[in-house]
Amino acid sequence: MAVQALKCKECSETYPLDARFVCEQCFGPLEVAYDFSDLDAEEARRKIQAGSRGIWRYSDFLPFDGRPGDPLEPGLTPLIKADRLAERLGLGELWIKNDGANPTHSFKDRVVAVAVAKAQELGFETVACASTGNLANAVAAHSAAAGLDSYVFVPADLEEQKLLATGIYGTNLVGIRGTYDDVNRLCTELSQTHPWAFVNVNLRPYYSEGSKTLAFETIEQLGWNLPDRVVAPIASGSLFTKLAKGMSDWIELGLTEGELPVFCGAQALGCSPVATAFAEGWEVCKPQRPDTIAKSLAIGDPADGPYALDLARRTDGVIESVTDDEIRAGIRLLAETTGVFTETAGGVTVGVLAKLAEAGTIGTEERVVAYITGEGLKTLDAVRESFQMHEIDPTLDAFEAEFAEVGASA
């Protein structure tokens, strides 16, 4: 059995595999520890290739003894070679991992699939979360599919699309008058008094493991090869650091060869505690009060901030931020060069990618993967009035007149 225990990332104290997330000795975060000493890399690759069409093909690297039942299996999202975007940015080999192509249209399906399966295994009847929106969609949907009750806590001023795409699943949707950090504090307190599986509180060590599947897929889709550089958004820093964990685990186990890529993190300027700490040379983040259109990344007090900083520094990466206008431009640029419509978080990622390309940080010989974590239909306000529709009468003359200047009829 590969899954061994929960282990403190700070002091290495170990705990049983139950619903807990914090070390009682030093308050550090707990992480799932595995023993892969019996693993045969060739055999593991064959098993993966013969596996299901989603994240459970990587079950051997997730915190379960076998493959959990999951009616909404996420994963195996497209890795798109983005030649037209690469050309626009003056880059060489650029790939877009489109994780909007998941059951509830964001990467959160991965972490929630793992957390809900673990909640069922541990006997919980109610699932809950503190969310900036995408997680809310995923928890509501996966709980509904599993037949579990759910409570979803979000900032009350969230985008309407994200509220609608949560409530429809029949969850108890709770809008909090405050920031995400207020929601998170409340949920941490509630987790002490309610016997619920809070996916990103008491089940966080398992939940965060789900993000490793993004790394596994990238490697498999690149023919068992690694990128040279990744660009990924940072909210809490969990996805960013688990991408690296997934990649370094597979390097260590011989499923792929090479070095850990250069890790570049992307934040919105209006909520950039990690980018600020990076620029200032701090080891920890100073919390901020978010003010950005990238609400899915609006975490002012990022739990994995210190680890995200360490990762960017030790891989010669960087953590950058972009303005709201640059986010809108990033959404537009991705859409018109790749046909992928992303939400604001993806605009942040593309905005930072463009910024790094312009600064000459990225070499043309590099293989770059940018992670698009959510679908554009979730944040329609961000693109409202960014273009004009031609409204005409249903006649040939009207069409010719409208488009005469651009010569569309020629």
Added chain:
Amino acid sequence: MSVTVKIPAQLRAATGGDGEIEVDGSTVGEALDAVFDQHDGLRERITQDGDLRRFVNVYVSGEDIRFQDGLDTAVSDGDEVTILPAVAGG
């Protein structure tokens, strides 16, 4: 000033199971010192070299003390000082 310090479940082994402790103090730091005087095992779990450990958050009536004056944040009679793990969320 009499304030209530709320202890998270993960630390209650060090308080004999108590989740709330009434102490006197005019700042968060003084209130926490008064708690440590009663339950010495808490000090090393929450602090390191006189500062809060990096994965510990402290709130006064719901407001993160890092938005105020840190351990020097003033507390008023009846305030609640809440200690919580910082590794949740996201």
